[in-house]
Amino acid sequence: MAGHTQGLSIIVKGVVQGVGFRPFVYRLAKSLNIAGHIRNTGEGVLIKVWGNKSQLEAFLKGLQEETPPLARLEEIITRPLNGTPPEGFNVLESEAGHKQAKIPADVATCEACLAELFDPQDRRYRYPFINCTDCGPRFSVIFDLPYDREKTTMRVFPMCPECLAEYQNPEDRRFHAEPNACPKCGPNIWLVDKNGQKIDTEDPLSYAIETLRQGKILALRGLGGFLLACDATNEKVVKLLRQRKRRPQKPFAIMVRDLKGAERLAFLNEEEKEILTSPKRPILLARKKTPSSLAEEIAPGLAFIGLMLPYTPLHHLLLREGNFLALVMTSGNLSGEPLCVTNEKALQRLSDIADLFLCHNREIVQGIDDSVVRVIEGKPRLIRRARGYVPEPLPFPYETEAILAFGAHLKNTFTITRGKEAFVSQHIGDLEDLETLNFFKKTLKHFKNLLEVKPQVLVCDLHPGYLSTQLAAEEAQKKGLPLVKVQHHVAHAAAVAGEFGLKPPFLALILDGLGLGDDGNLWGGEIFKIEKGRYERLGHLLPVKQPGGDAASRETWRMLLAYLYEIFGDETSKIAEKLLPQAYHEKVPLVLKMLERGVNSPKTTSTGRLFDTCAALLGLCFEQSYEGEAPMFLESLAEKAQKGPIFSLPILQEKRFMLDARTLIKDLLKNLDKYPREELALAFHLSLARGFKDILLLLSQKTKLKNIVLAGGVFQNKILTEALVESLNKEELKVYLPEKLPVNDGAISYGQVVWAAWVYERDMAKQS
Amino acid sequence: MGIDEIILLEHGSGGKASQRLLEEVFWPHFREVPMLDAAMLTLSRERLAFTTDSFVVDPIFFPGGDIGSLAVHGTVNDLAMVGARPLYLSAAFILEEGLPLADLKQVVASMARAALKAGVKIICGDTKVVPRGKGDKIFINTSGLGLIPEGIKLLPENISPGDRILVSGPIADHGLTILASRENLGLEGLESDSQALNHVVFELLSQFPAEIKALRDPTRGGLASVLHEFCEAAQVGIFLEEEAIPIRPQVKAGSEILGLDPLYLACEGRFVLACEPGAAEEIKAFLQGFPETRETAVIGEVLSEPKGLYLKTIYGGTRPVPPLSGEPLPRIC
Numbered sequence A: 001m002a003g004h005t006q007g008l009s010i011i012v013k014g015v016v017q018g019v020g021f022r023p024f025v026y027r028l029a030k031s032l033n034i035a036g037h038i039r040n041t042g043e044g045v046l047i048k049v050w051g052n053k054s055q056l057e058a059f060l061k062g063l064q065e066e067t068p069p070l071a072r073l074e075e076i077i078t079r080p081l082n083g084t085p086p087e088g089f090n091v092l093e094s095e096a097g098h099k100q101a102k103i104p105a106d107v108a109t110c111e112a113c114l115a116e117l118f119d120p121q122d123r124r125y126r127y128p129f130i131n132c133t134d135c136g137p138r139f140s141v142i143f144d145l146p147y148d149r150e151k152t153t154m155r156v157f158p159m160c161p162e163c164l165a166e167y168q169n170p171e172d173r174r175f176h177a178e179p180n181a182c183p184k185c186g187p188n189i190w191l192v193d194k195n196g197q198k199i200d201t202e203d204p205l206s207y208a209i210e211t212l213r214q215g216k217i218l219a220l221r222g223l224g225g226f227l228l229a230c231d232a233t234n235e236k237v238v239k240l241l242r243q244r245k246r247r248p249q250k251p252f253a254i255m256v257r258d259l260k261g262a263e264r265l266a267f268l269n270e271e272e273k274e275i276l277t278s279p280k281r282p283i284l285l286a287r288k289k290t291p292s293s294l295a296e297e298i299a300p301g302l303a304f305i306g307l308m309l310p311y312t313p314l315h316h317l318l319l320r321e322g323n324f325l326a327l328v329m330t331s332g333n334l335s336g337e338p339l340c341v342t343n344e345k346a347l348q349r350l351s352d353i354a355d356l357f358l359c360h361n362r363e364i365v366q367g368i369d370d371s372v373v374r375v376i377e378g379k380p381r382l383i384r385r386a387r388g389y390v391p392e393p394l395p396f397p398y399e400t401e402a403i404l405a406f407g408a409h410l411k412n413t414f415t416i417t418r419g420k421e422a423f424v425s426q427h428i429g430d431l432e433d434l435e436t437l438n439f440f441k442k443t444l445k446h447f448k449n450l451l452e453v454k455p456q457v458l459v460c461d462l463h464p465g466y467l468s469t470q471l472a473a474e475e476a477q478k479k480g481l482p483l484v485k486v487q488h489h490v491a492h493a494a495a496v497a498g499e500f501g502l503k504p505p506f507l508a509l510i511l512d513g514l515g516l517g518d519d520g521n522l523w524g525g526e527i528f529k530i531e532k533g534r535y536e537r538l539g540h541l542l543p544v545k546q547p548g549g550d551a552a553s554r555e556t557w558r559m560l561l562a563y564l565y566e567i568f569g570d571e572t573s574k575i576a577e578k579l580l581p582q583a584y585h586e587k588v589p590l591v592l593k594m595l596e597r598g599v600n601s602p603k604t605t606s607t608g609r610l611f612d613t614c615a616a617l618l619g620l621c622f623e624q625s626y627e628g629e630a631p632m633f634l635e636s637l638a639e640k641a642q643k644g645p646i647f648s649l650p651i652l653q654e655k656r657f658m659l660d661a662r663t664l665i666k667d668l669l670k671n672l673d674k675y676p677r678e679e680l681a682l683a684f685h686l687s688l689a690r691g692f693k694d695i696l697l698l699l700s701q702k703t704k705l706k707n708i709v710l711a712g713g714v715f716q717n718k719i720l721t722e723a724l725v726e727s728l729n730k731e732e733l734k735v736y737l738p739e740k741l742p743v744n745d746g747a748i749s750y751g752q753v754v755w756a757a758w759v760y761e762r763d764m765a766k767q768s
Numbered sequence B: 001m002g003i004d005e006i007i008l009l010e011h012g013s014g015g016k017a018s019q020r021l022l023e024e025v026f027w028p029h030f031r032e033v034p035m036l037d038a039a040m041l042t043l044s045r046e047r048l049a050f051t052t053d054s055f056v057v058d059p060i061f062f063p064g065g066d067i068g069s070l071a072v073h074g075t076v077n078d079l080a081m082v083g084a085r086p087l088y089l090s091a092a093f094i095l096e097e098g099l100p101l102a103d104l105k106q107v108v109a110s111m112a113r114a115a116l117k118a119g120v121k122i123i124c125g126d127t128k129v130v131p132r133g134k135g136d137k138i139f140i141n142t143s144g145l146g147l148i149p150e151g152i153k154l155l156p157e158n159i160s161p162g163d164r165i166l167v168s169g170p171i172a173d174h175g176l177t178i179l180a181s182r183e184n185l186g187l188e189g190l191e192s193d194s195q196a197l198n199h200v201v202f203e204l205l206s207q208f209p210a211e212i213k214a215l216r217d218p219t220r221g222g223l224a225s226v227l228h229e230f231c232e233a234a235q236v237g238i239f240l241e242e243e244a245i246p247i248r249p250q251v252k253a254g255s256e257i258l259g260l261d262p263l264y265l266a267c268e269g270r271f272v273l274a275c276e277p278g279a280a281e282e283i284k285a286f287l288q289g290f291p292e293t294r295e296t297a298v299i300g301e302v303l304s305e306p307k308g309l310y311l312k313t314i315y316g317g318t319r320p321v322p323p324l325s326g327e328p329l330p331r332i333c
């Protein structure tokens, strides 16, 4: 042995639990012939090692360079250590303590487990709950930290001797794989009919597959909740599912057997293939190939489709043994409600939808939806952030007490800060439903417990009618805590800045559906100069009226009428009647009167409503059956065009700079017979991008600010976003478009905590 | 319009013109008003109820009523909602210079008819005239005095889980009618539900003195606001069945096109009641026997948790119905 033995205590923080970190350290120590031990703590892992200098150096090097794929080291603290080394290297029981450890996200089944799953010789052949330290459920089964079997819903399944041996053997792939299980000792599946009667069968899996083959609808309990499945190539059953789910148009996600299968259904570039096969396994929005064997009803009228690959053993079994190219996999819920998580709830809520229920008994602590990703500007952009991503924290580099932000009204998430990290909840949903509201409350409680924080500052939106605002106000009153209110679009801007660590001042262009402005009007096409805890509204779209409030967000024909009224005044009704189907003619005079008299017609600068207007103008959609339907139709149509004219939008200057979109609507109208519709749809996107570029450039020159933040739901639109970003890059402006959070309202809660921190820092600066 | 045909500032001067106004317009209808500075009343030992309300509706004449009848119904109903039998009303007028005298006469006559029908006496009053533009045609304040019979205890605090919620007829008629006629929207078939409820409430409380926990008329802020007050007072949750809430088809269609939620639109001739679960059907049947409350319906149930107001939709979901916070603003992104 060279040199004398010294001791070293190493604390590793980051994502180090539930990701195969301890077996990795064990093997590393063994290979270097180092004595010591490792244990999970509330903060991360604690390693104590004894060896000579070069052994210890090699150990530290290996620790950082050979880290397992799912682990993420954030901090390594070393301290010299006295005492005598133990015999060999041991893995010790976890110790409780402060829960600073990261909660790992759920991970898709790995290749090694998959090979065993389909190996008839393996003891876990066809076992739907196979997993190892590299894969399996995490966030969805953890009810407390540190991450140990006892703190997961797997604690009710004592391991059989074989599983236990794997679990205790540091050389094994399943060493401390907390959800480790096998058919002998672990959870199992069974089938019930819609009345809850158990189906008598030896092989529930084959029975379920047969049911799917027969064109029936299966509700299956998955990783984060129930999903509704049916054969995606069977037009009839897809239609039936639409009917039963009361979901006339909204696209269904599909799960495709493998990457090859996915390539048969959609155009995929390298980036997109990587997303599809990543351990996070989100739903990917990709361009649909037509014709294909998919039922047209999957995504009617759309040029893109949402697809994902199997991410649990059960999915793999269903698709492979059933030899399905693709299954519809849509959330198992009633419209507007969160996913059904328990077997009982599923039977209660879904018995009018599903023909058969595939249940299991591995309880789900946290319901979590599938994440949705789309590649825009060459990078994966989240549309919905949930499974696989949550609860990875976002940066929060501020010295504040714990902050809790309540988020927006629709696509709600909340955010809690702890130290220099911000934890954004999974997609909660639209707070217009009691079950969703309960889901919000339950998830919030869960996060507070896991993170062990008591928020001292609360943040909410400016809109008094948001349920999230009302919850925040209740909580603030009950606990006597300060409540900070943040304007919706300013929160959008702050979220992007927080993600990139961008420091104010900067310019922000927020193109959105709708948020309440500080002047009482509805904003959604705004340009701000953002300073620390202060903002100035420099420009926006020319305001128009929104006749009927929320009704005009659903019914695009109302917005068309509103724009026409701005352009043509008393002449509107004649023009409107040419553009609108007969069924609307009788309502036109009344809505015109509302516009004229200002009855329930608040003013709006919303870009989303402008998209709605154009969709109605081109006859694509007069009433939306789901949020974003009209803009998605419009984008899908534009997708078909190779070229299109570009119309220019004037910039008016009053108190602020205003981009006048009336002329765009007028130009499109004038050219209705001159160009094919798809070219006009493209023209709308490109002209609008050009207009916003012009006004941004003008304001950038005036303010000398070159950093531009883009946010708001409209940036989920690929055509507009890519055109705008490209033109801004050409002008040598630095563009920030979010990657870690959705660009839509899913990011509002994070933006709210960032803004609250800025307000705090601003006030501290004032005081000193 | 001739000089004698509109309200002039001098009509409020206290001089001859004022006297003429009283003699020509008010006295013929308000016969109970004594020629003294104050009315003097002899009261029994029963409990008194006293309320006041000002009426500023635009337009002053609307389908189903006018500001005069409304000023009587509003105050009479407020008294009835605490279980009182309305006895006396005061009536104070603020008139805008230029108001056609004929309009005033019509309003006063309508008030007198409404009072007669409700069985209350208008026993004192006042008239002021403000310059053009300082008022809007006519404002009326009425105060009302009533007696509460022994044994009546209507308190929203007493509402408890299990109780049922009833509404005495279709909602939102008044609110939508006023809006539509003010803005001249051309919506057809609308009529205010403005009416006095004291007679039927008296019968109701005599019949079911113990079973009824609370009564309230859903005027400004509509059904939703009244039920929020119930929730707040009793610290309970109220769950409404969307399908059970009576609403006229033309009102439903009208609210839809205007983008307004009828749950927040005013009624002026309806009441909401909370009662013990066992009595709900009986009370409903009883009320359906009166013309004012023929379309009474059981619309919901009280639960201990979650607190607040919720609407079970026809699709099986449950929507929170938040309290009104100022003007309703769009929330859909």
Ligand SMILES: [Fe+3]
Residues within 6 Å of the ligand: A488, A492, A512, A513, A514, A515, A712, A713, A744, A745, B333
């Ligand atoms: Fe937004």
Ligand SMILES: [Mg+2]
Residues within 6 Å of the ligand: B052, B053, B074, B075, B078, B219
């Ligand atoms: Mg009143």
Ligand SMILES: [Zn+2]
Residues within 6 Å of the ligand: A109, A110, A111, A112, A113, A114, A131, A132, A133, A134, A135, A136
């Ligand atoms: Zn694995």
Ligand SMILES: [Zn+2]
Residues within 6 Å of the ligand: A159, A160, A161, A162, A163, A164, A181, A182, A183, A184, A185, A186
């Ligand atoms: Zn086992």
